[in-house]
Amino acid sequence: MARLHAVTGRSVTPLSEGWELCVAEPGETPVGGWLSAPVPGTVAQALRAAGLYRLGEPLSLHDRDVWYRLRLTGEGPCTLRFHGLATVAEVWLDGERILTSASMFERHDVPVTLRGAHALRIVFRALNPVLRARKGRGRWPVRLAGPAGLRAVRTTLLGHMPGWCPSVPAVGPWRPVELVTENGPLRVHSADLRATLEGRDGRLSLALAADWSGSAPPPGWLEVGETRAPLRWTGPGELRGDIRLPEIEPWWPHSHGRPALHAVRAAVGDAHIDLGRTGFRRIEREPGDGFALRVNGERVFCRGACWSSPDIVSLPGTRDAYAPWLELVRQAGMTMLRVPGIAAYEADAFFDLCDEMGILVWQDFMFANFDYPTDEPFLDGVRREAAQFLDRVQASPSLAVLCGGSEAEQQAAMLGLPRERWSQPLFDTVLRDEAERRRPDVPYVANSPTGGPLPFAADAGVTHYYGVGAYLRPLEDARRSHVRFASECLAFANMPAAGALPGVPAVHDPRWKARVPRDPGAPWDFEDVRDHYLRTLHGVDPMVLRYEEPDRYARLSRAVTGEVMESVFAEWRRVGSSCAGGLVWMFQDVWPGAGWGVVDSAGVPKAAWHALRRSFRPVQVLLTDEGVNGLAIHLLNETAQPVEAVMTLTALRRGETPVLRAERAVTLPPRSAQMVPASSLADRFIDLTGAYRFGPPAHDAVVVALSDPRSGALAADAFHFLGGSRMERAELGLGARVERAAEGWHLVLSTRRLARSIHIEDDGFRGEEEWFHLAPGVERRVRLIARHPGAAVPDGDVHALNGLDPTRYRGTP
Secondary structure (H helix, E strand, O other), rough: OOOOOOOOEEEEEEEEOOOOOEOOOOOOOOOOEEEEEOOOOOOHHHHHHOOOOOOOOOOHHHOEEEEEHHHEEEEEEEEEEEEOOOOOOEEEEOOEEEEEEEEEEOEEEEEEEEEEEEEEEEEOHHHHHHHHHOOOOOOOOOOOOOOOHHHOOEEOOOOEEEOOOOOOOEEEEOOEEEEEOOOEEEEEEEEEEEEEOOOEEEEEEEEEEEEEOOOOOOEEEEEOEEEEEEEEEEEEEEEEEEEEEEOOOOOOOOOOOOOOOOOOEEEOOOEEEEEEOOOOOOOOOOOOOOOOOOEOOOOEEEEEEEEOOOOOOOOOOOHHHHHHHHHHHHHOOEEEEEOOOOOOOOOOHHHHHHHOOOOOOEEOOOOOOOOOOOOOHHHHHHHHHHHHHHHHOOOOOOOOEEEOOHHHHHHHHHHOOOOHOOOOHHHHHHHHHHHHHHOOOOOOOEEEEEEEOOOOOOOOOOEOOOOOOOOOOOOHHHHHOOOEEEEEEEOOOOOOOOOOOOOOOOOOHHHHHOOOOOOOOOOOOOHHHHHHHHHHHHHHHHHHHHHHHHHHHHHHHHHHHHHHHHHHHHHHHHHHHHHOEEEOOEEEEEOOOOOOOEEEOOOEEHHHHHHHHOOOOOEEEEEEHHHHHHHEEEEEEOOOOOOEEEEEEEEEEEEEEEEEEEEEEEOOOOEEEEEEEEOOOOOOOOOOOOOOOOOOOOOOOEEEEEEEEOOOOOOEEEEOOOOOOOOOOOOOOOOEEEEEOOEEEEEOOOOOOOOOEEEEEEEEEEEOOOEEOOOOOOOOEEEEOOOOOOOOOEEEEEEEOEOOOOOEEEOOO
């Protein structure tokens, strides 16, 4: 049921201080060597803090027992609440076992009576002996995760996927431990809170399971904002109330409006209940054989990435841990994050922030790849796990899709099993029933991918699209495959900035290669995929370039994966596209190196993040080459307000001399998409795409920009290069000056010739936007963000991929 943020008479004390841990042999009692331990936290986190562990080093905790101890004091009856114990654990109080748990995803409430000081101990049993003892085999083998016994144990697959993830054991009280006492007349056991949008009105209903210990139970009230309604006793231990809120401000994803949240409170007599905040929205899956979402009646192109963890060592769940990452999600224009089945359920703070920031969440239940058991004890545990998760996010408007898990159906199909064996009761009935019972307002998808004649077919249902990417298909495949919704796509070994992996030379050092993602058993890795597109798009031999110009190789490698992503999303967002969403695999790296993440493990955006930020603008201009039909200009406005703009088209010879310039005032209606043939802007024929080949082209680049008609501020721009990504290096006349304003440092950039993939190298600062193209005759003002607290004055170089030399800049203290 919904979270109870506070209840009069209820005290919740975090048991977060004074814990110690000790590692022991399986079945043995610890005799010494206790370490201070953070709670919530993991054993690996404690060892790291003590200087005894570094990410990447072997850590054999799954062959050991780990004991935690705490001196606990209190008086009277209370509840010990364990929000998550990873994974096979026992809890002992004064030598008496009070709890046994076999799932890191279940919460446990244990009633106890305290009288003074007590010894609280938690022992986390070695996982490997448990896995070896599991009987039964799945119907198919799984190479991406192991060992096979994980199919029957409820723990995260993070740390068990050697193709891309360090082997970090998730062991310990990874979620809070609390002491709960009740001393008021009202005891609330659960709250069922439902917020819906009916037309333009909000409706909120509340059912409380509660007991009143006084005389006659007093009446109560339910309140949303300034609107109040009665909360009545409808039977022993039950209260119900209902509010209709005319013309309520709805919750929107941030691309489409304001993510409005409304405080919900209730009271029974003098006892008050804080139910937090909720939002009123309507999310529906469009009918048909594809997959598309409508939010409040409007179709939303869902774009974003798949989430891993803010820190794979500690698996944190605090607001401070999530906020910087989710701010980068919002800044990139991402409207959706998928929490995949190989990860872990995130804490309440994650959903609170997504609610506030207007970020939709596609939530997998934590199942992936395996053929899972069908015995009732296992399925009963799954029901409890799902129910507890859905209850605590019941009031969250950001929850947009619930999915049974990841790649289980695909795994069976790809290994050649008969069609009738692709499905599992876990996904088709157990999880579906829990989702429909507790969050009927959220669409449910049985598995990701699913929906077509094959689960991974791109032109039906949801797909994991790696045509452009691991399958080395040309960029045109993004259109040819008729992708409907890609819940995973575009996985590359995204090159981080120089120095991201200190002391390790890029690419061929074994320490570097050990961190490059790969499918286990495959004779290639995802740097090979990146090199393929570097070769085909830029016309270079990656091996020769790496040998002769390693710095040039690294810069082009950083740029090329973002170029591919921009091209694909331009196809998917264009007018007439069949696609309703794409989620890049993945958002953040789990350790330093050329991982799948578009943000590195330190929270620094890579070139691909900047490319996605341009691709995901809610007010957007896109260019597509339509063959002999010429260049198509696609104008998008996802916002609720009309946009008045000046559209300018410029064709440049050698990136400098305009051979065509045309302007048109345009209006982009709210929630609109329109296509304008570029040929309609000119008063004469010019072969903008080089399709007709009437002699050498008169130009090599086309720039289309949308700007504010009053201020001239740029809203969006797009570039089409007749030579594709291939480029000649030249003297550009790239200029840079540093300015200081009240809000901080800025870099003002200009160029005589079109500059491609501009990026900054500065030990103290990074650009808020980088890896963009800059047309001649305009200035771009870039905010500089300090990399560390000691950054004082900007001092660095500006590079362009088609420039001969960088441009130096330095601020004035």
